[in-house]
Amino acid sequence: MLDIRLVREKTDEVKRLLAQRRAGDEKKIDELLELDAERRRLLGEVEQLKALRNRVSKEIGLLMKEKRLEEAEDKKSQTRETGKKISEIDAQVAGIEDRRNDLLLNIPNTPHSSVPDGADESDNVTVREWGEKPVFEFEPKIHIDLCESLGLVDFARGAKLAGSGFPLYTGAGARLERALIQFMLDIHTSEHGYHEVQPPFMVNRDCMTGVGQFPKFVDQAYVVQEGEDTETFGKLCMIPTAEAPVANIHRDEILSENELPKYYCAYSPCFRAEAGAAGVGTRGLIRTHQFDKVELIKLVPPENSYDELESMVANAETILQRLGLHYRILHLCTGDMGFASAKTYDIEVWAPGQGQYLEVSSCSNCEDYQARRMNIRYKTGSGEKVLPHILNGSGTALARLFVALIESYQRSDGSVGVPQVLQSYMKTDLIGVS
RNA sequence: GGAGAGGUGGCUGAGCGGUUUAAAGCGACGGUUUGCUAAACCGUUGUAGGGCUAAUACCCCUACCGGGGGUUCGAAUCCCCCCCUCUCCGCCA
Structure with a gap:
């Protein structure tokens, strides 16, 4: 706040x-x-x-x-x-x-002075692009067809289990999902200096309020109760992002200056009700109620938080570069930013079958907005208590990354090549018809 | 889910209705002494809100002893509810 x-x-x-x-x-x-x-x-x-x-x-x-x-x-x-x-x-x-x-x-954060002024997503500014759209000598298929023909995701049975928007990954699809998660965690922990954590996948209301999800976006969450006991309703929510638990790790704590910066990364599934969202009910993996994500969180001194934001974006980019996927970076305008953010970059990866860019990462500097809600401070050498700046970024979100990957690496015979960096995880270099 | 024990400042730990403005010790910080280190001695040592201010300095006030209610002129202390930790039992992946 x-x-x-x-x-x-x-x-x-x-x-x-x-x-x-x-x-x-x-x-x-x-x-x-x-x-x-x-x-x-x-x-x-x-x-x-x-x-x-x-x-x-x-x-x-x-x-x-x-x-x-x-x-x-x-x-x-x-x-x-x-x-x-x-x-x-x-x-x-x-x-x-x-x-x-x-x-x-219920009042959002104020935008940083560098943020382009604008009303909506059409005013976002493309900062840079990496790689090129792959060229195909055939008509590239959309991921839904590839998932079906290669047996990667069983949408129908997923819907039977939990409803539409709950994909059932199967066979090589399940393995690819797991490979991507592990690949990303490995890079962020061993090369980018993040400390891996595995958080609870449900959190209490204080955590949701701390990061700015509640009270304003309570409709977007899955809120649970224990059995038929309505007394317990609302105590816990399925996390919409690992940001909810991880950013709250140090809630109500006073850290010492030399503990900063803190870098955390976490894999978690993310649960979103997507009430009223455009595109709900569309087929495929573009917008689902449950998806996997590797999240990056930083707690840093205010002085260099904007440098930290740039390096966080670069950390997420590394993933896409190693996977050889074409992407672009958007600087979100004032009208399109998230509630808690002072400055946000989105990373959109190209999905040739869809013929569109898909948002797979959103990296934000929330400055002290969340730290104040969560009551996280650190003590400087001179004994002064300061609110750290808190940053969060996807590094990256799955599902859409999965889409971009299989659509980009598809071949004319209907199989999908496995990028080199994933081959050791997948134990194969090709996903073919099983 | 059942039975019991417990949650007090950075830590240990006393207090169980009114000289407690939370004792004492440890730690930390500052100082004195010292060839250096150690020791000893002296002093300081929480958080938040409000007032006064140029001040995020001093000073004054209020609140805070796991959280929330209650009793009382007055609550760390008594009562109720909740949360957490530990021990044992039950159930369970």
């Missing part, structure tokens, strides 16, 4: 930046500041009363000790009134804080 002090002191600047997102959030600022002012006014009032009560209570204690019971009783009955007032005002403050926090949690 935003720093309430910054909102107080640089109100116009914050409004201007929020307006760039084209989401109307700047209108919430005035209401936020009204609540903030009222809260402080009431706090001043109630804290004075509490100071009074503390003083008098101490006096009562002394009177009791000296057996001056009548005087003590007098003071007790007086203070009873003070106590009533205190609980009244406390309740008001709590109500105001609830509303203030609710507003604060």
Whole structure:
């Protein structure tokens, strides 16, 4: 969330930046500041009363000790009134804080000054491209056909098991999925310095709130309960990304400066309800309710977080380069960025069968927006407590990568070549009709 | 799921209704002493919110002893609910 002090002191600047997102959030600022002012006014009032009560209570204690019971009783009955007032005002403050926090949690991050101003995805800026679209001497098939003919994914049976959007990977398809996961984890851990973790695949609400998924995007999550026990409903959610657990690893902690930067990478399945999303219900692997992903998370000092963002994107690019897949990097405009992000690059990989670029990675610097929600700080040498900047990036998402890969490496006879870097994982250089 | 034990500052650990503004020890930091190190001695040592300010300096106030409620003039301390850890039993991959 935003720093309430910054909102107080640089109100116009914050409004201007929020307006760039084209989401109307700047209108919430005035209401936020009204609540903030009222809260402080009431706090001043109630804290004075509490100071009074503390003083008098101490006096009562002394009177009791000296057996001056009548005087003590007098003071007790007086203070009873003070106590009533205190609980009244406390309740008001709590109500105001609830509303203030609710507003604060629903206001997105402000964009970094380098972010191109724009309304939607059509205003995103292509930063660079790598490789070239492969040329085929035949009409390349779409992944759905390849999956069917090669027995890589059984969409129909997946749908039988859990519904559409839950692919059942089979045979070489399952193996390819596993190979990609392992390949990516190996590179990030052994070459890029990330510390591998395997997080819980369900998290509590605090984690979801910490990364900015909740309260605003609660509809996108699968929320679970234990059996028929409705009491437990809503305590846990299936993770929409490993970012949810991994970014929260140090929630409510004060790290020491020399522990930074922290680099984490994690494989996890990702579960998304995709309520209301365009393209839900389309066949294939482009948009599913469950997909695999290798996620990268960094906690870094604010000074160099933007360098860290560039290197994180480069880490994700390495994967695509080793796989020999053509891709492009987009700098998302202000209107297309995620809720918590101050600056985001998307990586889109070319899928020749689809004839389109597919987003396989989104790398964001959330600056201190999440750290403030999660209450993560670190102590500098001079003893100052600072919110680290938190970055997250896909390195990369599967499913779409799987699509791009088999569509790019397909051959005229209907088989799919295995890129060299995956051959040791796949134990073969060719996926043929089984 | 059942039975029991427990959760107090960076750590150990006392306190179980009012000189606790959370004892004491350890650690850490600063200083004195010292040829150097060690030791000894002295001092400092949490977090958040609010007020005052140019100040994220000082000072003042409030809250915080796993979390949330309650009783009371007053709660680390008493009561209720929840969470977590440990030991044993049950069930289970």
